[in-house]
Amino acid sequence: MSDEVNVVQTGGYQVSGNRQGQVTVKQITSSEVIRTFEMDEGIVVREVFLLDGSKTVAACQKNHAVFWNLATGEEIACFDQRIYGFSHDETKFFTYKYPDGVSLYAYPELTQICELLNRRMAGPFHFLFSPDDRFLVVWFAAGYPSSDKNYPKRNRARAALAYTKLFNLDTCQEIQEFSRLRPGKGKFSPDSRFYDFKKTWQSSADSSWSTTSWRFDLTTYELREISQ
Numbered sequence: 001m002s003d004e005v006n007v008v009q010t011g012g013y014q015v016s017g018n019r020q021g022q023v024t025v026k027q028i029t030s031s032e033v034i035r036t037f038e039m040d041e042g043i044v045v046r047e048v049f050l051l052d053g054s055k056t057v058a059a060c061q062k063n064h065a066v067f068w069n070l071a072t073g074e075e076i077a078c079f080d081q082r083i084y085g086f087s088h089d090e091t092k093f094f095t096y097k098y099p100d101g102v103s104l105y106a107y108p109e110l111t112q113i114c115e116l117l118n119r120r121m122a123g124p125f126h127f128l129f130s131p132d133d134r135f136l137v138v139w140f141a142a143g144y145p146s147s148d149k150n151y152p153k154r155n156r157a158r159a160a161l162a163y164t165k166l167f168n169l170d171t172c173q174e175i176q177e178f179s180r181l182r183p184g185k186g187k188f189s190p191d192s193r194f195y196d197f198k199k200t201w202q203s204s205a206d207s208s209w210s211t212t213s214w215r216f217d218l219t220t221y222e223l224r225e226i227s228q
Helices: none
Strands: 004-010 012-016 020-025 033-038 047-051 055-059 064-069 075-079 083-084 092-097 101-106 111-117 125-129 137-142 163-166 187-188 194-202 209-217 223-226
Touching: 004 047, 004 163, 012 047, 012 055, 020 055, 033 055, 033 064, 055 163, 064 111, 083 125, 101 163, 137 187
Parallel strands: none
Antiparallel strands: 004 012, 012 020, 020 033, 047 055, 055 064, 064 075, 083 092, 092 101, 101 111, 125 137, 137 163, 187 194, 194 209, 209 223
């Protein structure tokens, strides 16, 4: 099994993190190593990012993130939380910290915009920003965030708790109409007007399984079934 636990490729570069706390940047075409950055030794690098038109490298361990200038190798900033993901325009990112919840921050200022969810809950395991970066959907499940030993797999959990939350980033509010639906995994429409998902359910009459497709309107917060 490869020692690399996450890899991103963009702007002609490949950035990877490993289980020993190292972040490596290579040129994609030549595989030449451009930079190797050292984080806390023996701690898994959980996320890697290439930002600002491939000028800035960022990486996260379980409780902090570090930013470096790719050209000079200089450390630009250290942030005291794990960053889960950036918006497409790289103007904001979100964090999760137990028991505080989920927060939204501004980049490159690294200042908090708001709290999106401020209660104890399971940790994130997947997320999506809408194409226009006005909405964020996050999937949570018991066993996350996982320990360094188990990462990227989740920790063993007593219950298979899982749920999905949708946030309006303009208002910094959870969309409760969405949460009550207990939606399955889905995706945003290209114009960011809808969130589409499928739900599988079992018939009580004959125990057969059926799947239906649904569309959640991000303007009216209304739900309608999509014909197959």
